[in-house]
Amino acid sequence: MKRDVKMADRIALIPVKGPIVGGGGSMIPRQPGAEMSKLVRQMLREAKEEADGVIFAPGGTPYPTKEIAQTVEEFGKPTVARIKENGLSGAYWIASSCDRIVADELSRVGGIGVSAFQPDFSELLEKLGVKFKSSATGKYKEQGLPFGSGEGEDFMEEHLEEVNKIFAESVAEARNLDEDEAEEVFEGKPYLGRQAKKVGLIDRLGGREEAVEECSEMMGSEEVDIVDYGEKMEKESRGLLGSVLDQLFG
Incomplete structure (x- = not known):
């Protein structure tokens, strides 16, 4: 008799790279991060259908940053932010919207201010x-x-x-955080990972492995598959571009 094999739960890895700025409506050429808000929210929508939890590898202008943070808050499944090097300003705003934050001890965290x-x-x-x-x-x-x-x-x-x-x-x-007790935290000061943990800006020191552990714990899963949505979207973009070029020049 054939046994049912339980598929491993999936954790979506979503990168947030570069400056988070608004796109369109300007005479100035768009910067590389101009569509980051749109791209991240698109990855989140796909991940909500396909994955059981999300790990963010996350400044930026206020509105697009707030857009991403709100989308994360409304995700409805376990979310973890992994700060590898810099989680400052808008990047930290996004990270703080996750259920838990993991950061390297030498990462720079906070910079809360505009x-x-x-x-x-x-x-x-x-x-x-x-x-x-x-x-x-x-x-x-x-x-x-x-x-x-x-x-x-x-x-x-x-x-x-x-x-x-x-x-x-x-x-x-x-x-x-109590705003009165943590007044210094809201003065734009960046903290190294260890300091950030002491003042309550992160939950755990570590890297990708620790972030996966945190997400798996919240999901209640012992075995997980990691799906890199950054690579997934890049492959899809290359595939779409290839199809267009084939139609034009094939």
């Missing part, structure tokens, strides 16, 4: 004899232009403070 940069070309333009004129309906409308208007700086600071508050509140809730 920043903004605005170049000021006004002195250079003045030396070159170039004058810049503009018209706007309000003093905040030209905020961010690199021509030294100086208007709306207080507004920008308020804006950053509000974004930072949302970031800190999300991390505090996810990691069960």
